[in-house]
Amino acid sequence: MDRKKVIAGNWKMNMTAAEGAQLIADLKANCGGACGCCSAPEVMVFPPFTTIAAVQEAAKGTPLVVGAQNVHWATNGAFTGEISAKMLVEMGVNYVIIGHSERRQYFGETDETVNQRVKAALAAGMKVILCIGETLEEREKGVTEAVLEKQVRWDLADITKEQLENIILAYEPVWAIGTGKTATNEQAQEVHAFVRALIGKMYCPVCAGKIRILYGGSMKPANAEGLLAQPDIDGGLIGGAALKAADFIALVKAAC
Numbered sequence: 001m002d003r004k005k006v007i008a009g010n011w012k013m014n015m016t017a018a019e020g021a022q023l024i025a026d027l028k029a030n031c032g033g034a035c036g037c038c039s040a041p042e043v044m045v046f047p048p049f050t051t052i053a054a055v056q057e058a059a060k061g062t063p064l065v066v067g068a069q070n071v072h073w074a075t076n077g078a079f080t081g082e083i084s085a086k087m088l089v090e091m092g093v094n095y096v097i098i099g100h101s102e103r104r105q106y107f108g109e110t111d112e113t114v115n116q117r118v119k120a121a122l123a124a125g126m127k128v129i130l131c132i133g134e135t136l137e138e139r140e141k142g143v144t145e146a147v148l149e150k151q152v153r154w155d156l157a158d159i160t161k162e163q164l165e166n167i168i169l170a171y172e173p174v175w176a177i178g179t180g181k182t183a184t185n186e187q188a189q190e191v192h193a194f195v196r197a198l199i200g201k202m203y204c205p206v207c208a209g210k211i212r213i214l215y216g217g218s219m220k221p222a223n224a225e226g227l228l229a230q231p232d233i234d235g236g237l238i239g240g241a242a243l244k245a246a247d248f249i250a251l252v253k254a255a256c
C-alpha cells in the first residue's frame with residue numbers, strides 16, 4: 001500500500017517564538033530541490049504552545065504542518081497548566097502528539113489518560129501522532145511486544161476504524177530517545193511489522209495497510225536512509241535533529 005511518508009519535528013521545550021520563526025525561515029530558504037518547499041513527504045513541526053503562533057506566521061504559504069505537543073481531554077475547566085483541543089483548533093492547530101514517553105515518564109501519563117486525550121483530540125476534529133515504545137529494561141526482559149500490544153490496545157480503546165484514519169503511530173523505543181542510540185534497521189522494522197499486524201487484528205487488514213507508523217529515537221541524517229527504506233517505516237518523529245535546519249532538511253530529503 002502506498003503510504004505518504006511523514007517527517008515530524010518534536011521541538012520539546014526548546015525554541016522561543018523568535019528562535020522558532022528563525023528556524024522556519026531557515027527551512028524555507030534551504031528546503032529546495034526534490035522536496036520543493038517540504039511537500040514530498042508531509043512535513044510537520046511541533047513547537048511549544050507559546051511558540052505556535054509565531055511558527056504558524058512564519059510557515060504561512062508553505063505546506064508545513066504546525067502541531068502541538070499535547071492536549072487535555074476536557075474542553076475547559078479547573079486543569080491548571082493544561083490546554084484543550086478547542087483552544088488548539090481555534091488557533092488553527094489540527095495535529096497533536098499524544099503519549100510521548102517523556103510525558104509518560106516525567107508527568108505521570110498512563111495509557112488511560114493517553115486514551116482520554118486521543119478521544120478528545122479526535123472528537124474536536126484533530127489528527128493525532130500517538131507515541132508508543134518500550135524501555136530498555138522491558139526490551140532486555142524480552143517483553144517488547146507485550147508492552148507495545150498493551151499500549152496500542154489501551155491507547156486506542158473505543159477508537160473506531162473510521163477514527164483510526166486520523167491517527168499516525170510513532171514507535172519510539174524509550175532507550176533510543178535523546179540517547180544517541182538508535183534501533184537498528186532490523187530491530188525497528190521488526191517492531192513496526194508487529195504493530196502493523198496488531199492493527200490488522202484489532203481493526204482490519206486494509207486498516208493495517210493504511211496506517212502510518214513513524215520511527216523515533218535518535219533519527220539523524222546519518223541513519224535516516226536505512227530506517228526509512230524499511231517497508232513498514234513510514235517516516236520519523238525527530239527530536240534533537242529537528243532543531244537544526246540543515247539536519248531537518250536532510251531528513252526531509254531522505255524521505256523524498
Ligand code: PEP
Pocket residue numbers: 010172176177178179180216217218219237238239240241
Ligand atoms: C522524540 O523526542 O520524539 C525523539 C525521537 O527525540 P530524539 O530524536 O532526540 O531521540
